[in-house]
Amino acid sequence: MSAILMDGKALSAKVRGQILEETHQLEQRGVRPGLAVILVGEDPASQVYVRNKEKACAECGFYSEKYVLPTETSEKELLGLIAELNQNERIHGILCQLPLPSHISEQAVIAAIDPKKDVDAFHPVNVGRILIGDYDFVPCTPAGVMELLDEYNIDPKGKRCVVIGRSNIVGKPMGLLLLHRHGTVTICHSRTEQLADICREADILVAAVGRAGFVTPDMVKPGAAVIDVGMNRVDGKLCGDVDRAVAEVAGYFTPVPGGVGPMTITMLMKNTLKAARRAAH
Ligand code: GUN
Numbered sequence: 001m002s003a004i005l006m007d008g009k010a011l012s013a014k015v016r017g018q019i020l021e022e023t024h025q026l027e028q029r030g031v032r033p034g035l036a037v038i039l040v041g042e043d044p045a046s047q048v049y050v051r052n053k054e055k056a057c058a059e060c061g062f063y064s065e066k067y068v069l070p071t072e073t074s075e076k077e078l079l080g081l082i083a084e085l086n087q088n089e090r091i092h093g094i095l096c097q098l099p100l101p102s103h104i105s106e107q108a109v110i111a112a113i114d115p116k117k118d119v120d121a122f123h124p125v126n127v128g129r130i131l132i133g134d135y136d137f138v139p140c141t142p143a144g145v146m147e148l149l150d151e152y153n154i155d156p157k158g159k160r161c162v163v164i165g166r167s168n169i170v171g172k173p174m175g176l177l178l179l180h181r182h183g184t185v186t187i188c189h190s191r192t193e194q195l196a197d198i199c200r201e202a203d204i205l206v207a208a209v210g211r212a213g214f215v216t217p218d219m220v221k222p223g224a225a226v227i228d229v230g231m232n233r234v235d236g237k238l239c240g241d242v243d244r245a246v247a248e249v250a251g252y253f254t255p256v257p258g259g260v261g262p263m264t265i266t267m268l269m270k271n272t273l274k275a276a277r278r279a280a281h
Contacts, residue, residue, distance in 0.1 A: 003250040006148050012262035016059050019269050023061035033276035034063035035093040036085050041071040046097045056265045075104045079112050086114040092279055093119035093272035119271035133180050137271045142174040144263025145227050154225050156183035160201050164188045165208030174206055207241035215242040223251035229260050
C-alpha cells in the first residue's frame, strides 16, 4: 500500500487565506489582530520558528511585534514586558517562545500572560478549560493535527488513537482533543512497555517523541493514519519521528516538512484572530 499524503502546506495556505478575509472584516470594525512574539536567547531552532510566525502574521494581515531579548534577561524583566503587553490594546495575543533559559521559570512566565491573550493555550486556566472541554484557545500543534484529520475525513470517533509523547505542549492536549472527539486514547511515553504492540493497534497514531525515525513500519497497523509531529535535525536536514518507509504500510501520513509544522503556526493565527474578535465585541 502507498499512503495518502496529508498536505499541511496546502491546507495552511487555504486556512490563512480565510483568516486574511476575516482580518479585513474585523478591520472594518476598527480592530486589526495583533500578536507579540518574545524570544529570549539565541536558540537557532527558536529563531526559525519566530521568523515563521512573523511571516504568517504578514500573510494573515496581522499587526505584529517581535521582542528579541538577550539570554541574560532576568525573569523580572521578562515578567515586566509581559505585564506591559497584557495592557497593550493593539496586542491580542502574546507568545513567549519556549524553551527559556534555565534561570527563568517557564511556569511563572506562562502564568503571567493574561489568559485572554494566551494564544498558545499554555496558561493553567486555559489548560483546565481544555481538560473539561470548555475552551476558546486550542493548543496549536494538537489543533493543527485535528484540522488535518478533518480535512481528510478521518474521524477519531470510536477509533483507537495512540499518542507517543506526554509533553504539556503536544502529547497531553493531543490526547484530550482526540478524547473530546470520542477517540479511545492511549498516551505512551519513554517508560511504556510493549510500545510497538500498542502502536500497532492504532487507527490514528500520533508521534511526538523528538527522535528521528522512531516509528518504524512494524509499529504501524496497515491503513492507519500516521501523524508525525517530530521536527528533528539530522545532518542539517529537517526530519520527523516517523521512518519514511511507514508510507508503505499506513493509509495516510503527514510529511516532514510540510505536514503538521505549517498547521501549528496557522492555528496560532486562528487563536490570535479569535482573541481579536473577542476584543472587538
Ligand atoms: N516551542 C516549541 N513549540 C512551541 C509552541 O507551540 N509555543 C511556544 N511558545 N514555544 C514553543
